[in-house]
Amino acid sequence: MQFGVFSVGDITPDPTTGRTVSEADRIQIMITVALKAEEVGLDVFAAGEHHNPPFITSSPTTMLGFIAAQTSRLLLSTATTLITTNDPVKIAEDYAMLQHLADGRVDLMMGRGNTGPVYPWFGQDIRNGIPLAYEHYALLHRLWREDVVDWEGKLRTPLTGFTSVPRPLDGVPPFVWHGSIRSPEIAEQAAYYGDGFFHNNIFWPSDHVKRMVELYRRRWEHYGHGPADQAIVGLGGHVFMRKNSQDAIREFRPYFDHAPVYGGGPSLEDYMAQTPMTIGSPQQVIDRTLGFREFVGDYQRQLFIADHAGLPLKTVLEQMDILGEDVVPVLRREFAALKPAHVPEAPVHPRVAAARAALEAPAVEPSLEAAVETRAAVETPAAVPA
Amino acid sequence: MTGSSRTLVVVSAGLGQPSSTRLLADRLTAAVERHLGDGGLQGRVAIVELRDHAQDLTNHLLTGFPSPKLQAAIDSVLGADGLIAVSPIFSASYSGLFKLFFDVVERDGLAGMPTLIAATGGTARHSLALEHALRPLFAYLNAATVATSVFAAAEDWGTAGVAADGSLVERIDRAAAELGAAMTARQQRMPADPFADPVPFEDLLGSR
Numbered sequence: 001m002q003f004g005v006f007s008v009g010d011i012t013p014d015p016t017t018g019r020t021v022s023e024a025d026r027i028q029i030m031i032t033v034a035l036k037a038e039e040v041g042l043d044v045f046a047a048g049e050h051h052n053p054p055f056i057t058s059s060p061t062t063m064l065g066f067i068a069a070q071t072s073r074l075l076l077s078t079a080t081t082l083i084t085t086n087d088p089v090k091i092a093e094d095y096a097m098l099q100h101l102a103d104g105r106v107d108l109m110m111g112r113g114n115t116g117p118v119y120p121w122f123g124q125d126i127r128n129g130i131p132l133a134y135e136h137y138a139l140l141h142r143l144w145r146e147d148v149v150d151w152e153g154k155l156r157t158p159l160t161g162f163t164s165v166p167r168p169l170d171g172v173p174p175f176v177w178h179g180s181i182r183s184p185e186i187a188e189q190a191a192y193y194g195d196g197f198f199h200n201n202i203f204w205p206s207d208h209v210k211r212m213v214e215l216y217r218r219r220w221e222h223y224g225h226g227p228a229d230q231a232i233v234g235l236g237g238h239v240f241m242r243k244n245s246q247d248a249i250r251e252f253r254p255y256f257d258h259a260p261v262y263g264g265g266p267s268l269e270d271y272m273a274q275t276p277m278t279i280g281s282p283q284q285v286i287d288r289t290l291g292f293r294e295f296v297g298d299y300q301r302q303l304f305i306a307d308h309a310g311l312p313l314k315t316v317l318e319q320m321d322i323l324g325e326d327v328v329p330v331l332r333r334e335f336a337a338l339k340p341a342h343v344p345e346a347p348v349h350p351r352v353a354a355a356r357a358a359l360e361a362p363a364v365e366p367s368l369e370a371a372v373e374t375r376a377a378v379e380t381p382a383a384v385p386a
Numbered sequence: 387m388t389g390s391s392r393t394l395v396v397v398s399a400g401l402g403q404p405s406s407t408r409l410l411a412d413r414l415t416a417a418v419e420r421h422l423g424d425g426g427l428q429g430r431v432a433i434v435e436l437r438d439h440a441q442d443l444t445n446h447l448l449t450g451f452p453s454p455k456l457q458a459a460i461d462s463v464l465g466a467d468g469l470i471a472v473s474p475i476f477s478a479s480y481s482g483l484f485k486l487f488f489d490v491v492e493r494d495g496l497a498g499m500p501t502l503i504a505a506t507g508g509t510a511r512h513s514l515a516l517e518h519a520l521r522p523l524f525a526y527l528n529a530a531t532v533a534t535s536v537f538a539a540a541e542d543w544g545t546a547g548v549a550a551d552g553s554l555v556e557r558i559d560r561a562a563a564e565l566g567a568a569m570t571a572r573q574q575r576m577p578a579d580p581f582a583d584p585v586p587f588e589d590l591l592g593s594r
Contacts (some may be wrong), residue, residue, distance in 0.1 A: 025578050093392075130590070134590060138591065170405060172417075184580040184581055184584055185580075185585075186585075187584075188584050188585070188587050188590065189590075190585075191587075192587035196528060203449065203450060204450070204451050205454075208451070211581050212581075214581070215581050215584060219584060219587075223587075262448075262449070263448075264448055265445045265449045266443070266445040266448075266449065270445075270453070271449070274451075274454070275451075334500035338522070346407060351534060
């Protein structure tokens with residue numbers, strides 16, 4: 001199972017100090033968070049994409065390319081890539097290039113974007129949100145799989161004899177997740193292609209998340225990709241931890257009360273009761289997160305929102321230390337113990353799989369235990385012939 | 387819905403407890419039940435007092451999802467065979483609380499719904515707000531609003547409770563008869579469930 005963090009790249013004043021970081025600082029914070037993800041042993045860093053203030057993430061492949069150069073193991077992903085307002089041809093080119101630069105450590109999550117004016121700013125119409133997601137992705141899917149593409153649709157200029165370069169690394173396209181909070185059409189799309197389905201699992205109650213994932217799994221099986229429990233599911237999550245759960249709530253409350261997405265609404269306590277948000281001790285986060293599999297089944301990727309709502313970088317890094325030291329190792333062990341053998345891991349590029357296998361194989365210098373066993377085997381006859 | 391009963395949901399945006407808005411809603415409800423009964427139908431009534439959901443309605447606007455309690459209220463409206471919607475008139479229109487509720491009921495959820503609109507106000511000078519404000523709102527929602535709407539001014543409660551021409555009692559009875567007839571005639575409908583019956587992807591891809 002993959003664990004990681006995602007960042008939407010918002011510039012929000014810290015409600016406890018009134019301080020607002022500059023764009024320059026905010027970009028560096030996001031980079032620091034990504035590097036920290038690798039340092040603390042997380043698997044994935046996913047960057048959001050926005051084209052309006054107060055966000056700084058308009059150019060995800062530039063940022064992810066920079067991160068790729070400074071990491072060696074981290075998977076780079078998006079949360080999300082706007083399949084509606086971006087040209088699918090440019091997505092095909094940009095992410096194939098990133099995939100080469102990162103030696104295969106790249107996947108993407110498609111999303112539609114819900115900021116109305118962004119559509120007309122990019123020459124599109126929000127009322128075409130679903131048709132754009134379908135048509136653009138259908139083209140992107142072909143561009144990564146066919147060397148020469150002739151294509152005609154309704155929402156983009158036609159192509160004749162087009163080759164998207166660079167071709168995907170070793171001919172293997174980046175794995176794609178489709179993210180949607182509430183549109184069954186997107187779960188259907190993910191199932192049709194046999195791609196992954198991601199639910200942000202933050203803004204809505206878990207019974208809704210459950211319905212979306214169930215639909216995706218059922219339709220995955222319908223389209224012949226295998227049994228429903230082998231579909232590839234990812235979830236988001238929102239956690240904030242301190243050793244003492246009351247300290248976590250006290251510290252996080254002003255950020256909740258003033259966060260652009262939460263503020264002015266229900267109390268933190270009501271929100272935690274009605275959604276998967278968990279503010280408390282590491283053990284509470286472990287218990288709640290393990291509980292996710294009870295409503296979505298065995299799943300492959302768990303991302304937590306990291307830097308947001310004006311939290312100071314120091315606090316964000318402390319949270320990531322807690323994730324890396326106290327939470328994720330336990331979740332890895334517990335999820336692995338619960339997962340049946342026939343449930344696959346999320347697909348990764350063969351180069352990533354090979355690198356991982358090399359890491360997990362016995363080290364070049366045999367460990368002490370292995371050495372002792374080897375010596376014992378040499379020195380003691382395994383069995384005495386009768 | 388079964389053959390012999392109809393579900394009537396009453397949405398009241400009165401703020402006082404008791405409120406004259408709820409008083410009007412109750413009179414309308416009793417009259418509709420009587421008309422359904424005359425046709426051999428049992429009325430099953432559910433009341434949604436919006437005051438009880440005021441906080442949750444604001445939260446829904448801000449978070450995008452309803453609390454379980456508010457969801458139950460919305461579901462009761464979506465599953466009704468007929469609706470009585472009553473608001474006090476504030477500043478020449480329905481109250482903000484009344485509008486909040488119909489803002490979060492899903493689009494198309496009220497399509498074809500037999501609906502009786504009613505309002506209360508201090509004086510009869512506010513009565514046309516029903517026609518200028520409530521009726522267009524329900525037209526937008528594609529509800530099947532009955533022809534007679536009912537306005538009760540404070541002074542109406544002091545008139546004799548007899549069905550004189552144009553009196554409150556007469557209008558309540560006429561509107562209730564219209565809603566009862568519309569509910570009686572209404573065919574059972576099953577709300578579409580996009581999760582139970584997803585449209586196949588090929589159809590979606592080719593259907594623009």
